[in-house]
Amino acid sequence: MxxxxxxxxxxxxxxxxxxxxxxxxxxxxxxxxxxxxxxxxRKGFTGINIIGLAIGLAAAMLIMLWVDSQLHFDRGYPKTDRLHIIGSIGKTNDERSVYFVSPEPLAAAVKAAVPEVKQTCRLNKTRGFLFTVNEKKMIAGSGAFVDSTFMDMFQLPVLAGNIEKALNDPSNIVLTKDLALSLFGSTDNIIGRDIQIDSIELVQVAAILDEIPSNSRFAEFQYFFPWVFLEKMGFADNNWYNSSVYSFVELFPNTNTTAVQQKLQHISKAHADVKNDNFLKPIGESYLYNNYKNAVVVGGRIDMVRIFICIAVFILLIACINFVNLSTAQSEKRAKEVGVRKVVGAQRRSLIGQFLTESIALALVSTIIAILIVILLLPEFSDLIGRKLTLPIDQAYFFISILAFILLTGLLAGSYPAFFLFSFHPVRVLKGRFVYLRQKINPRKVLVVTQFVIAVVMIISTLVIRKQIQHAQQRDVGFEKENLVYVAEVGTIAQNIALIRQALLDQRIATAVTRTMSPMTERWSGWSGASWEGKDPNSIIPFNRQSADDRLIETTGLTLLKGRDFDLKRFPTDSMAAIINETAAKVMKLDQPIGSYIMDGDEKFIIIGVVKDFIQESPFNPVTPTVIEGAAAPLGVVHIKFNPELTTADALNRTEKIFKEYNPNYPFEYHFLDTEYARKFQEIQRTGKLASIFAALTIFVSCLGLFGLAAYMAESRTKEISIRKIHGASIFSVARMLSSEFVLLVSVACLIAFPIAYWAMDSYIQEYAYRINMSWELFAATGILAIGITILTVGYQSIRASLANPVDCLRDD
Incomplete structure (x- = not known):
């Protein structure tokens, strides 16, 4: 039972x-x-709601993909948490400076002195090698010489070959997939194939790397030579005073990094007469945290990452504000519907469920559209930022984030009108006494002000960034970039340089030719051990090192302040002469620099000229003291000043014939100085473009919401407008009545945004030594622009409402 x-x-x-x-x-x-x-x-309002939220979400997703690539730069290696780069702290007169190039012997010394170090690796960048496969010749791009431990430490993706032994033999080379395809047309069956290097060395393909992730520092390299190949070619340098390579260490698991720091701090001092301290920087932090002040990290690229995280949050916030505003505005028109449903017995649960369902459905459709927009724009966006990005649709966290966004946005937009409308008494609502819209201050107005505060801050920020870029671009470079090209001395150029120079001048292709150590736009060498008569023995000043053989000032257009140019024909001793820049003359504190001597190690150079400062490094930083040594110093680049009477195409064609005659085995590869100088602005220009694009999207989404709200306000006040028109109100007065409220809200937003934008941008430009001054005109122009956009956006709906026939509206009454 x-x-x-x-x-x-x-x-x-x-x-x-x-x-x-x-x-x-x-x-x-x-x-x-x-x-x-x-x-x-309500197709119109529904469309505005969906489009606004979709655009905002798509923009935020694109930004966060870029942010994710930045935050994970150099963090994708299996041993990332144990990998470090060796840095040095150089003590100067005023402060301590940080740099991450080191002497070649340092890595081995660290391995021998610090038991916690499992293995070390050096990397020396290179480029300009001629690769020959059968009849095919090409000058490969960037490559590197690395120790045999490199692949075990960083474990880059391998496509083919025995990577463990690939870097042990000086006759081996490791290629990337792209270079292998360029040389052989395929990656199949090329392990063991021969490549001729510079017509003198023969190497074999020992391994092929798959595509290196774009957020790795090694993505720029196309090939890797074993370090023993560098030694075989006679390029090795065991000089403790020449910092020219990157040194990496791998620590044993669970190592106390602080103890390691103490042990390696004075290694350089123990092997050379220098005053530098060594330290370790985690490989995953060296990219983002790269700005130092007096040897203390004060930011770097991480600052820009944080800015763009804020931009993503702001854009998404504005889109959500619009979504909530329009959803609540439309829901208020349904007050009578809610009243009727309450009268017939509808429960709170059913009403809330109805509004939440509508909001979540809108958020879902917007999200789907946003994902489609991102998929379509991702290739273009990747090209814009110079880094390949992919949507992580195979990752669980992506779908969890999307689902959380849909639910959160739907709840925000749906719960407020549901609870708000349900709280009103049905009789009062059905009698038309729903007067919430006429409140002077309500959440909707607060949200409008909030979104325009964000929009105005972003407009000002974008303008400041653009002005800062333009300010740096307009800075005096110190030499003439136009019509000036340089050619790297590869193959037999150095042996035939006298004949090449003579041919260029005799044929009137060039007005002047000079050889230098590095291009005028790049700094390849420097040292802090310079000495001269009267120097304080305790003073340490870092100098840039350049060199030239003849007619440097005439060729490059440097401005001569004192003395003369290099002239080996009249003064053969100029091979041991030097020209300094004005910053060097100031720090050396020489009353009469001409005729004074400066020592570079054991070499003694007599100063024959002083030139105006010129920019070799970042145009955003102060000029470093520079010494241009004579022809006794290493040379490797030919600078050619083209004859202005010739067209650029004609000059290049005739120059190529001369180089082909005296260097027949190499393709003619040249670089324009103005183009190379422009590359210095690439990173910040990308940042400026991104800021401009997303600021424009912010304004668009804000105006889209404003457009929808204006349409709603005009629709909800049609009877009032009709009565005013019957009593003689003009179109202008009606339009002004409808627009004035929004203009007031945007004006309040400007007043709030101005001090916020000033504080944020003042902090931003303080990072630059050469920076703009933010004037009041910038803020006034932004305020006028914001109000003008508001008037245009709202004005359309206002004029449209004021032109409507009053009879059509009042017919039912």
């Missing part, structure tokens, strides 16, 4: 649960049907 009663009870519970589930499903389907019908009745 008890068993039967238990069965009956169990069956009744099951049926009750099943019945409840069926009722919930029926109710949910009703919610969906009603939501669909309600949204379709």
């Amino acid at each position: 008890i068993f039967k009663l238990f069965n009956v009870l169990y069956i009744s519970i099951v049926f009750k649960m099943a019945g409840g589930l069926i009722m919930d499903l029926i109710m949910m389907s009703n919610y969906v049907k009603i939501a669909f019908r309600s949204l379709m009745r």
Whole structure:
């Protein structure tokens, strides 16, 4: 009997649960049907809502993909947490400076002195090698010489070959997939194939790397030579005073990094007469945290990452504000519907469920559209930022984030009108006494002000960034970039340089030719051990090192302040002469620099000239003291000043014939100085473009919401407008009445945004030594622009409402 009663009870519970589930499903389907019908009745507002949220979400997703690539730069290696780069702290007169190039012997010394170091690796960048495969010749791009431990430490993706032994043999080379395809046309069956290097060395392909992730510092390299190949070619340098390579260390697991720091701090001092301290920087932090002040990290690229995180949040916030504003505005028109449903017995749960269903449905559609927009724009966006990005659709966290966004946005937009409308008494609502819209201050107005505060801050920020870039671009370079090209001395150029120079001048292709150590736009060498008569023995001043053989000032257009140019024909001793820049003359504190001597190690150079400062490094930083040594110093680049009477194309064609004659085995590869100088602005220009694009999107989304709200306000006040027109109100007065409220809100937003923008941008430009001054005109122009955009956006709806026929509106009354 008890068993039967238990069965009956169990069956009744099951049926009750099943019945409840069926009722919930029926109710949910009703919610969906009603939501669909309600949204379709308001196609215009529904479209604005969906488009605004979709654009905002797509923009935020694109920004966060870029942010993610920045935050994970150099953090994708399996051993990332144990990999470090060796840095040095150089002590100068005024402060301590940080740099990450080191002497070649340092890595081995660290390995020998610090037991916690498992292995080390050096990397020396190179470029300009001629690769020959059968009849095919090409000058490869960037490459590197690395120790045999490199692949084990960084474990880059391998496509083919024995990577463990690839870097042990000086006759080996490791290629990337792209370079292998360029040389052989395929990556199949090329392990062991020969490549001729510079017509003198023969190497074999030992391994092929798959595509290196774009957020790795090694993505720029196309090939890797074993370090022993560098030694075989005679390029190795065990000089403790020449910092020219990057040194990496791998620590054993669970190593106390602080203890390691203490042990390696004075290694350089122990091997050379220098005053530098060594330290370790985690490989994953060296990219983002790269700005130092007096050897203390004060920011770097991480600052820009944080700015763009804020931009993403702001854009998404504005889109959500619009979504909530328009959703609540439209829901207020349904007050009578809610009143009727309450009268006939609708419960709070059903009303809330209805509004939430509509909001979540809108958020879902917007999200789907946003993902499609991102997929379509991602290739273009990747080209814009110079880094390949992919949408992580195979990652669980991506879908969890999307789902959380849909639910959160739907709840924000749906719960407020549901609870708000349900709180009103049905009789009062049905009698038309719903007067919430006429409140002087309500959440909707606060939200409008908030979104325009963000928009105005972004407009000002974009303008400041653009002005800062333009300010740096307009800075005096110190030499003439136009019509000036340089050619790297590869193959037999150095042996035939006298004949090449003579041919260029005799044929009137060039007006002047000079050889230098590095291009005028790049700094390849420097040292802090310079000495001269009268120097304070305790003073340490870092100098840039350049060199030239003849007619440097005439060729490059440097401005001569004192003395003369290099002239080896009249003064053969100029090979041991030097020209300094004005900053060097100041720090050396020489009353008469001409005729004074400066020592570079054991070499003694007599100063024959002083030139105006010129920019070799970043145009945003102060000029470093520079010494241009004579022809006794290393040379490797030919600078050619083209004859202005020739067209650039003609000059290049005739120059190529001369170089082909004297260097027949190499393609003619040249670089324009003005183009190379422009590359210094690439990173910040990308930042400026991104800021401009997303600022424009912010304004667009804000105006889209404003447009929808203006349309709603005009629609909700049609009877009032009609009565005013019957009593003689002009179109202008009606339009002014409808626009004035929004203009006031935007004006308040400007007053709030101006001090915020000033504080943020003042902090931003303080990072630059050469920076703009923010004037009041910038803020005034932004305020006028914001108000003008508001008037245009709202004015259309205002004029449209004021032109409507009053009879059509009042006919039903």
